[in-house]
Amino acid sequence: MNARGLGSQLKDSIPVTELSASGPFESHDLLRKGFSCVKNELLPSHPLELSEKNFQLNQDKMNFSTLRNIQGLFAPLKLQMEFKAVQQVQRLPFLPSSNLSLDILRGSDETLAFEDILNDPAQSEIMGEPHCMVEHKLGLL
Amino acid sequence: MLKRELAPQGGFSFENCQRNTSLERVLPELRAPNARKTGTTIAGLVFRDGVILGADTRATNDSVVADKNCEKIHFIAPKIYCCGAGVAADTEMTTRMASSNMELHALSTGREPRVATVTRMLRQTLFRYRGHVGASLIVGGVDVKGPQLYSVHPHGSYSRLPFAALGSGQDAAMAMLEDRFQPNMTLEDAQGLLVEAITAGILGDLGSGGSVDACVITGTGAKLLRTLSSPTEPIKRGERYHFAPGTTPVLTQMVKPLTLELLEETVQTMEVE
Numbered sequence: 212m213n214a215r216g217l218g219s220q221l222k223d224s225i226p227v228t229e230l231s232a233s234g235p236f237e238s239h240d241l242l243r244k245g246f247s248c249v250k251n252e253l254l255p256s257h258p259l260e261l262s263e264k265n266f267q268l269n270q271d272k273m274n275f276s277t278l279r280n281i282q283g284l285f286a287p288l289k290l291q292m293e294f295k296a297v298q299q300v301q302r303l304p305f306l307p308s309s310n311l312s313l314d315i316l317r318g319s320d321e322t323l324a325f326e327d328i329l330n331d332p333a334q335s336e337i338m339g340e341p342h343c344m345v346e347h348k349l350g351l352l
Numbered sequence: 353m354l355k356r357e358l359a360p361q362g363g364f365s366f367e368n369c370q371r372n373t374s375l376e377r378v379l380p381e382l383r384a385p386n387a388r389k390t391g392t393t394i395a396g397l398v399f400r401d402g403v404i405l406g407a408d409t410r411a412t413n414d415s416v417v418a419d420k421n422c423e424k425i426h427f428i429a430p431k432i433y434c435c436g437a438g439v440a441a442d443t444e445m446t447t448r449m450a451s452s453n454m455e456l457h458a459l460s461t462g463r464e465p466r467v468a469t470v471t472r473m474l475r476q477t478l479f480r481y482r483g484h485v486g487a488s489l490i491v492g493g494v495d496v497k498g499p500q501l502y503s504v505h506p507h508g509s510y511s512r513l514p515f516a517a518l519g520s521g522q523d524a525a526m527a528m529l530e531d532r533f534q535p536n537m538t539l540e541d542a543q544g545l546l547v548e549a550i551t552a553g554i555l556g557d558l559g560s561g562g563s564v565d566a567c568v569i570t571g572t573g574a575k576l577l578r579t580l581s582s583p584t585e586p587i588k589r590g591e592r593y594h595f596a597p598g599t600t601p602v603l604t605q606m607v608k609p610l611t612l613e614l615l616e617e618t619v620q621t622m623e624v625e
Contacts, residue, residue, distance in 0.1 A: 256369035259484055263364060266480070307360070321456045323449050324477070326362035335360055
């Protein structure tokens with residue numbers, strides 16, 4: 212797998228997904244999303260929304276591509292293997308995971324960005340429905 | 353494992369943008385509140401032994417003065433300081449994050465922080481947000497490479513200059529600096545020139561006011577001089593505008609009676625509700 216694999220995960224539209232399982236069955240959330248409009252679901256509502264959503268992915272892509280050019284194919288392959296190995300260690304799906312090893316591998320354990328200050332997922336007030344999320348992870352849902 | 357795109361991310365949330373745009377469309381007289389800007393004059397120059405940075409102290413909210421004595425010179429490292437113009441919250445948070453990042457970086461590398469590193473971190477952050485983080489910064493400091501001064505713009509561009517001015521009062525301050533800057537000035541001359549430049553901005557620009565703050569950074573350390581000079585006195589309002597008779601001399605006097613004829617008289621009651 213090379214950097215092409217990461218590109219397939221990029222999102223070019225913002226899917227309206229919620230973490231709770233009652234998401235697909237609820238009616239349109241007027242207070243948080245405004246009046247329903249097909250255009251709103253296809254186009255991002257802010258010029259930065261897409262680039263911020265894909266930022267980490269794009270950074271990884273760029274870094275792996277540079278590494279491949281400088282050090283050859285095996286360097287990004289090995290690193291991606293380590294990334295995948297480290298992403299297996301997570302808490303249950305409805306709980307926030309610290310992702311400490313992933314941060315160390317990426318080098319973001321020594322930097323602060325707005326992700327660490329604003330909207331910290333560890334302090335989010337909403338949580339997915341535990342049973343449904345575990346069943347989704349196990350493939351039972 | 354939760355799919356990566358469903359995992360909650362930190363950072364900016366764009367949840368309310370759609371709602372805000374549809375509200376503005378539906379109710380045309382409703383406008384979102386404006387961010388508080390600093391409406392500033394900031395300037396910096398390199399002199400013989402180091403760098404001196406200066407700023408005014410007024411923060412404006414549209415056309416109202418929100419803060420008469422705010423601090424625009426932010427600490428980044430013991431010998432690196434940064435003046436911020438633009439949106440007040442953006443400059444504050446960006447410089448605080450840069451300061452924390454520099455501390456972590458210095459601990460990790462074991463070396464003294466460099467001005468070029470700070471500038472690069474700021475540039476990369478600002479470019480990531482494509483100018484939506486409205487922070488114009490003048491970064492100045494002394495490191496192993498000597499005294500340096502960089503000006504960084506909200507979209508992420510930068511210039512390394514011997515003297516720089518940013519903010520709404522930059523024209524006035526830059527005019528003063530362009531006229532009187534000499535390379536290798538002494539501290540007294542540099543401080544005097546900087547105070548003049550900021551004063552020019554305070555007096556000539558409506559968005560700048562208050563007093564002049566400065567920060568002198570040399571190889572040995574930095575000194576923050578708060579309220580170095582107050583060019584504007586508070587206006588003393590007169591209590592009563594009463595003039596004694598005879599204040600204005602009468603030169604000539606001519607009396608001409610007008611003959612008037614009463615034609616019509618009407619009475620109209622005024623409706624008071």
